[in-house]
Amino acid sequence: MKISGLKTITQQEIYLFNQGELYQSYLHFGAHLTCWQNLEGVSFAVWAPNARRVSVVGDFNGWDPAAHPMENYLEGGIWVNFIAGLQSGERYKYYIETQWGEVIYKADPFAFYAECRPHTASRVFSLAGYNWQDEDWLASRLLKQHKEEPMLIYEVHLGTWRMHENGDFLSYREIADRLIPYVVENGFTHLELLPVAEHPFDGSWGYQVTGYFAATSRYGNPHDFMHLIDCCTRPASA
CATH class of the missing domain: 3.30.750 (Transcription Regulator spoIIAA)
Incomplete structure (x- = not known):
């Protein structure tokens, strides 16, 4: 799926992020349950400025790096993707290929939920839906x-x-x-x-x-x- 129209972050927010002043960056980065082009799913965004290639991998695609490649949004080092059909609880990581050819699998630094140790994958989770009584x-x-x-x-x-x-x-x-x-x-x-x-x-x-x-x-x-x-x-x- 071509996701060039997916905007998880604006140019102004990218500027603030690069200045270290995007104080609610967790709203833009990480995994978020959302609706895009009338499809329910999850948007992903991760900052990897020195990456040559980034993909989202998880149980939902057999951990296959070719299944869901991410796009380098505005060539600014912020990689984004949207995967339809994903739900809360899905396990995932980022497959990252560096400029020097090294391959690493990274947990999401902006994830709201993670696997319990000794496992290290991130999990999709929405913070919405809790009924506060305060x-x-x-x-x-x-x-x-x-x-x-x-x-x-x-x-x-x-x-x-x-x-x-x-x-x-x-x-x-x-x-x-x-x-x-x-x-x-x-x-x-x-x-x-x-x-x-x-x-x-x-x-x-x-x-x-x-x-x-x-x-x-x-x-x-x-x-x-x-x-x-x-x-x-x-x-x-x-």
């Missing part, structure tokens, strides 16, 4: 003087704070059910989470980031993580 908390912030109120912070690493008896991690939703009541009962006013971005090695405690836009899949998907954050705003914990 309206009352947002309204209450206008009535509080946070700088004048006491603060007691509970710092926690989600993976090791509590675990199942068999050594498995708790899920984000299980953590919400157990951690937030514990914090409230002990008089803490704030939670400080040790790194939750995707990372390959459990022992790094998250300080070995491989996906800055993806909450780690060890404990669930992005909507599960949203649920944890949402629960922190409920009246009993806010």
Whole structure:
């Protein structure tokens, strides 16, 4: 499919990106469920300025680099493609052939979701669709003087704070059910989470980031993580 009409990013946004000032770049890069030319599917965009060739590969095309080549948008080093029929959860990577003939398979640096280690593929996931329940908390912030109120912070690493008896991690939703009541009962006013971005090695405690836009899949998907954050705003914990 010729995708020259697909515009995931404008020339002005490319300028801002090159200046380091496109502060919502995650809206333009990565994988996004969308509709294009009356087709439902996923748009992909990745910055690879020194690539000679880039393709999207995954389970949906047998990881075949010839199946879905990307186009170098405006010859600016931003490669784009649209693949019809893809849905949330699809595994994918970028096949990149460099100017020097080296071939590498890269996870998406702007992915919202990733495979759980030791696997390394990215997954398509839409952040839309979660029903936030934080309206009352947002309204209450206008009535509080946070700088004048006491603060007691509970710092926690989600993976090791509590675990199942068999050594498995708790899920984000299980953590919400157990951690937030514990914090409230002990008089803490704030939670400080040790790194939750995707990372390959459990022992790094998250300080070995491989996906800055993806909450780690060890404990669930992005909507599960949203649920944890949402629960922190409920009246009993806010």
